[in-house]
Ligand SMILES: NC(=O)C1=CN([C@@H]2O[C@H](COP(=O)(O)OP(=O)(O)OC[C@H]3O[C@@H](n4cnc5c(N)ncnc54)[C@H](O)[C@@H]3O)[C@@H](O)[C@H]2O)C=CC1
């Protein structure tokens with residue numbers, strides 16, 4: 001099987017275009033070299049970046065009616081989308097936000113129609129899309145909406161550590177209200193099924209963090225554990241899920257506890273992701289669980305501070321591509 005992978009480089013003023021050209025023009029591991037990689041992007045943007053890097057980049061027109069063909073060295077297949085205005089590294093421009101969203105829309109559409117076997121996303125700038133007047137909190141929520149799925153789960157993985165989130169992009173003050181028994185049950189069920197069916201872990205063990213310090217200290221430091229989290233875990237245990245916790249996050253994220261878990265569910269973004277990024281920033285991946293298609297992503301953002309300098313690291317992009325290719329080959333969920 002030659003997997004057909006859509007790649008959206010994301011924010012045009014960030015490091016996405018640089019990563020795309022490096023992906024095309026550097027030596028690729030054999031799994032990536034044997035895939036067809038379709039960049040959904042502005043061809044001129046990529047060619048300008050290639051010129052900046054002193055690379056000869058060939059952009060091959062993508063024709064979904066032709067037999068799948070691995071993308072040759074120094075090339076990318078291209079599904080062109082035009083920028084509204086020229087993009088300059090490090091300079092955000094809300095006028096180009098519709099361009100970014102259109103690349104994501106095409107990727108979602110192509111995955112839903114099975115034109116693509118997976119999508120790998122580069123980083124977008126959530127703020128500039130909102131400045132353009134479009135409410136946008138992240139790829140995770142965008143793809144869920146496009147797929148018509150009520151609930152998906154964001155999971156990041158670095159080496160053997162997997163961290164999923166009960167809530168994603170929302171202000172900290174809204175986190176407690178967003179965690180309900182039904183929402184936790186949905187998240188844990190999606191996580192359990194993905195670990196079993198996509199990651200082939202027969203009996204997944206999931207560690208669950210509490211929300212409050214010391215997991216609420218028996219109700220003296222908050223009651224969410226007693227009122228919401230424990231009852232949700234009990235319901236799921238009765239259905240056969242192997243759940244550990246709720247444990248204080250600063251206990252669960254210690255090596256002896258992690259050794260008992262195939263994944264950890266953190267209650268909110270910055271409870272789980274700093275640990276993950278400390279362990280593996282630059283080689284970690286982000287994967288959306290519960291979509292009807294495969295979506296992986298880089299572990300980093302737009303890195304505007306280094307865009308155009310030529311120093312962006314491709315480690316996470318390669319990891320995200322490898323994971324997408326592996327899942328596409330194993331697809332059975
Ligand atoms: N997958 C996505 O679309 C993501 C998007 N973001 C967005 O990115 C924007 C900027 O976020 P920040 O918090 O500044 O995080 P960031 O990851 O863009 O940057 C944090 C630091 O890491 C460095 N860095 C990031 N990626 C790198 C790479 N590949 N090679 C070398 N150095 C790298 C940056 O230069 C910076 O010093 C925000 O708008 C955020 O929403 C953030 C995370 C993921």
Ligand SMILES: NCC(=O)COP(=O)(O)O
Pocket residue numbers: 137138139140141273286297
């Ligand atoms: N910190 C991870 C992140 O913000 C990625 O979000 P998404 O764009 O993948 O939904």
